Every structure is written in C-alpha cells, then in structure tokens.
Amino acid sequence: MRDSARAVIGAVCSGFTELPAPPEGGSATDGPIGWPGYDDARARAAERTGEPESVVCGVGQIGGTEAVVIAWEFGFLGGSVGRRTGDRIEAAFTRARELRAPVVSMIATGGSRMQEGMVALSQLQRIARQAALLRDAGLPQIAVVRDPTTGGGWATLGAGSDVTLALPGAQVGFAGSRVRPPGDASAYTAESQLASGHVDQIVPAAELGERLGRWLSLLTGADGRPAPPPAALGRVDLPEDGWTAVRAARAPARPRAESYLDAYFDWREDLGGDRCGGVDPGVRCGFGMRSGVAIAYAAQCGTATLPSGFRTAARLIRLADRLGIPVLTLVDTPGAANDPAAERSGAGAAIAEVFAAVAGARVPVTTLVIGEGGSGGALAFAHPERTWVTPDSYFSVTSPEAAASILKRPSEEVPVTANQLRLRPQDLVELGVARGIVGR
Template structure:
C-alpha cells in the first residue's frame, strides 16, 4: 500500500498533534443509503488504522509550525466525503486561529461515489475554507502524491500558493479509469510542471528539506522595501545612447541569474502561469536575504512571453497577500510580438503585471540591469522605486523599432538612440529612475 499518512507526517515533522475529529451526523450507509457503505468504511478503518481518508493536525516542519493535512489513500482511495469535508474545514479554521501555514499532502482519487452529490459538494466547502485562509494572509502549500486527481487536485492541489509534486505521480482532473484513451503522459507530475501547473517536481528523499525551506520563505518577511542590488557589470557610464544600447546587449554582461545568486543567501523558484505556459526567460520566486524574505520577478534578457507576464503577475499578487516585499529585475528587448504571442493574449498578460504592481500594498523595488524595451519592460518597473545599472538602458521602444516607426533608414539607428535619451544618466534627469547603482 506504500507510505501511510502517519508515516509520511512522522518523516516530515516533529511534535505532531492530531486534531480531534469534529462531530458529524451518522446515517445508515451514508447520506444516500449506498448498500454496504458502512461495511466498506469499517474494512478501510481496520486496514489503515484510520477513521477517515484524511489526517489533520499541527507539527513543526523544520523550524516552522504548520497545520498539516495528509490523505490516507488506503482508506477508500483517499476519497472525499462529508466527514472528510468536516475535517478539512476544521483544519483550515484552526490554521486561521493559530496563524499557521497549511501544508496539504494529497493522495486522492476524488469524490466518494458512495455519497453521491453530498460528496461532490464538499469541494465547495474546501474551496471556501481555503479562500478564507488565503484572505487571512496564511500561505498554502500542496504536495501532490500518487495519485492526485479529481476534486482534490482541483481544490487543495491546484488552489495552493506553491504546488510541489513527487516524481511520477499521476496528477490530473480525470483519473485513469474515466479519462479518454490517448496520451497518458499528460496526466503526470512532470507534464503538469512542463505546462505551468506545478512549481517544482522534487524527490521524496528531499521533501522534508524542501518543505522546511518553503515554510521559512513564506513566513519570514518584515515588510520593509527591498534594497536594489549592486551593479555586477561595467561601471563606466555610456557617452551616447547607442553606447548604452551596445553595453546592455554585450554578450558578457551579467544577467538575472547572476544578480539573484549574488543578492540572496538562498532562494526557491515558482514556475508557470497556471494557464498552460512557462517562460524560461522569466525567473520568479522567493529568496532569503539576511534572514528576511524578498519575492522576485526577473526578466532574463529575452523577449517576454505572455506566460512570463502572467507568472510575474501571479508572483506579485501572492507576495502582496503574504506581506512580502518584491524585487523586480528589468532586462528584455520587449514583449514577444509574434502571432503566437498575440493569440496567447500578450496585451492582456502585460496588463496583469501593470495592475499587480500598481495595486500592490507591499513595496516593490526595481533594478534595470540590461535592456529596457518598451511596455514589456515598463510593466515590471515600480513607479518611483526604480534604479538602473551603468550598463543598461530604458526606452519607449528599441532604437531599431523607433527608426522603423519614423520611416528612417537603418543608418540612422545610432542617431535615433541618442535622441531617445535612454542612457542611465538620462533616466535620472528625466525622473524615471532614482539613481544609478
């Protein structure tokens, strides 16, 4: 039967204290009178030693106390019934009362057939309990075990702030017995990660360490603005606008990964836009710097895809809800503008980032570390809290695009760059940036 819920909890946390089961109404063979349901529950209890398909309590994962929800798949396939809903609702209520983050260790086949619609409607209760907990500023982490399907995936799994998955786990809304024949690889943890639905696929042997790291990151903010990183590249200011463009496009210039590694003691990435896309040219996540958490959304020098903008917006909204300050790094020639990007909603996705930054109650700090091309770069920038490096530029559009718009010959591109006043020192004079780091 594999690792039980109690064995899993015992390996991940210390001092676990199980919550008492909430009272629930008892009816013969359940709410719809399914013949033999009581006998099936009794057999499941004897086989697993549990009274229900979920185990809830509180314990310390690393140094952080957390509310833990662990599914026992051996109990009727980890299915969700009314008593499961009672326990989950009570666990979320306790988490709000104690202010502890919630970790859901999911292994479920979905709603319990023997309870009919009474089981399916538990998804509404779970969604409401999770929403109230999110609104209270409490982080939610889910771990997708094998299998995670049906309503368990569509509520606790996909609805978490950070979603981790174990390798090879079956993950999907449709379970193996009800989905159409075809590409089974789409229903795996690895496939869900590749399509932007999961933040990371991690080995079981490192799950305790990874959970401890994530709990530290999501609970260690102090609300103070992030300081802009120091420049890692050239220190001399460019003489002309075209010099600035050339410096920002230099092959050896430091990019986002170098800045993030130098800035943070350690960090963890989130991945994906939860709409089917991943942009490898945008790095988002949370890092620890001097014991304090800062969220980051960093462009890596490529044209930013719609999925990259949506992931950044997701990061800023999450950080804002958890009270974590944000650092953004601007480095893009601009938003992707091909036909695929338009069909994927590049304009809408850019608007999401503008709105997330504009409405954030936490401070957002921006450093332009390379190219700052048009609105695709500006969406990542914080009004009034933007700094620039000496080897960067920020422009209404690229000099090449500006020349094309103005119907100028290619030979006029350097002169156009000079006229755009896009150098770091120009940005200070124009009031676009605070200072050159």
C-alpha cells in the same frame, strides 16, 4: 506500495499533534444516500488502515515553522473525499486561522466518494471556501501532490495552493485513470504538469521535509521593509551616448538575472509557471532569503517576454502582496514577444496583469534595470517610484531600430535615433524615470 498518511507526516514533521475529530453528524445507514454496503466498506477500510477517515489532520513543526498538516490516507477508500473528510478539513483550516499558521496539504486521492453522491462532491465547495478564508487571512498554503492526485483533490487544494510541489512520477490531473479518454497518458503526470506551469517544483520524497521547511520559512519570513536594490555586477563607467548604452546592454558578457539573483540572495526557491498552461524560461520568479529576510523576485532574463512570463510575474506579485512580502523586479528584455503565437496567447492581457499587480501592490516593489529596457514589456515590471538602473543598461519607449522604422528613417540612422531617445542611465535619472544609478 504507497506511504500511509502517518508515514508521510512523520517524514516531514516533528512534534505532530493530531486534531480531535469533529462530531459525526447524521446516523443514516450506509451514508447520506443509502449506498448498499457503504458502512461495511468504511469499517473494512478503517480496519485495514487504522484510520477512521481518509485524512489525518494536525499541527506540527516543519523546518522550524509551525504548520497545520492535512495528509490523505489513500488506503481508506482511495483517499476519497466524503462528508466526514470535509468536516476534518474544515476543522483543520479553522485551526490554522486561529494559530495564524500556514497549511500544508499532502494529497493522495482519487476524488470524491461515489457512495455519498452529491453530498461528497459538495465538499469541494466547503474546501474551496476554507482555502479562500485562509487567503483572506494572509496565510500561505502549500500542497504536495502524491500518487495519485486526481479529481477534486487536484482541482481544489492541489492546483489551488499558493505553492504546489509534486513527487516524481506521480499521477496528477483532474481526470482519474478510469474516466479519462484514451490517448497520451503522459499528460497526467507530475512532470507534464510542471512543464505546463501547473506545478512549481518536483521534489524527491527524501528531500521533501527540507524543501517544505525552506518554503515555509520563505512564505512567513518577511519584515515589511522594501528590498534594497542590488549592486551592479557589470561595468561601472557611464556611456557617452545612447548607442553606446544600447551596445553595452546587449553585450553577451554582461551579467544577467541569474547572476544578480545568486549574488543578492543567500538561497532561493523558484515558482514554476503561470497556472494557465505556460512557462517562460526567460522569466524567473520565486522567493529568496537575504540576511534572514524573505523577498519575492520577478526577473526578466534578457529574452522577449512571453505572455506566460507576464502571467507568472503577476501571480508572484499578487501572492507576495497577500503575504506581506516585499518584491524585487529585475528588468532585462528587448520587449514583449509580439509574434502571432504571443498575440493568440493574450500578450496584451498578460502585460496588463503585471501593470495592475505592480500598481495595486501594498507591499513595496523595488526595480532594477540590469540590461535592456524595451518598451511596455519592460515597463510593466518596473515600479514608477522605486526604479534604479545599472551603468550598463538602457530604458526606452522602444528599441532604436523600431523607432527608426516607425519614423521611416534608414537603418544607418539607428545610432542617431538612439542618442535622441535619451535612454542612457544618466538620462533616465535626469528625466525622473529612475531614482538613481547603482554602483558596485
């Protein structure tokens, strides 16, 4: 049995105060298109659930953060969205802007209400408009997709939120179970949406209140100051020549992004993908808390960065910029993935997204090169004025091997080429590419 809207609210929220229902417009019998028996169906749904509509809206505290909560009551006509549902959601978003509060949507819906025809479907435009106004106000929006979340509920507040959490095993997808083509039903699950980069995290119901509280504190906890560069975790001696620098950056034992993130943040939460169907395990993006201040991060993990990794990083930087949260980027990649699959997935356009996101950011972006800095795939993550390097890193126009190949040099001249590229940490500072070398 599915939890009621009020049970879901009670599990995550304290001090909940329901918003007054907007005045009901229109008095046509059986709704706006005169659907036979619609009034009776609504009355039965209200009697069964104790709710006058398919959403419950109000204001409460989640983990110490005041938020506007919109919770769907699936027992009311399958949580379907009609005109009065749209009235309530619009009023909730309006109240969020008045309070300067985030919105948390707890969704469980089968989609638009058939008995209201196009009037019901057009509520999605109203909802999208309200979400856009909230974004323009610099306020965050979190969605929790419950079972099921299909149709317009998924295609607006579900997939369109800044952060999307899902309950395990939930049915999630644009097509509901009665209208989708026969085939692989596993594609319409929270787990599949996570693997495809459309959901950020799957959270057990018992942990939902705590995780929502963490996310809300992260998305509202910035102070606007630049993120300080992390301290070096690896070697502290500087390389004597370029090839030594390259070998140090490629050393298997060198600390990677995960170690830097763990050392830098008190705790953190990851975003899950690019919202375009892809997840790059070689890029970690999310928000972390450091000494009570929220900082966003986009970190390369030492592998060739996929188009989905660049798109996820661009998504993270744009979101942080809108919410006024400073960004930390960690550079560590031999370069962008350049195989046929990467090209077909739009490698160039994805890299361009990150360059544009960094260049256009109004919040400060701090960069630390912690390993390999290979070509444009690494440079896209780096801020042109606030980049630091570790002693066991290098940054180069391309790898020494690729440079030798381009210059038609034999392989034995790769070390000489590395020296000529002036890619050592101290070279980068002298050239003005980096502001400094971090120590421990």
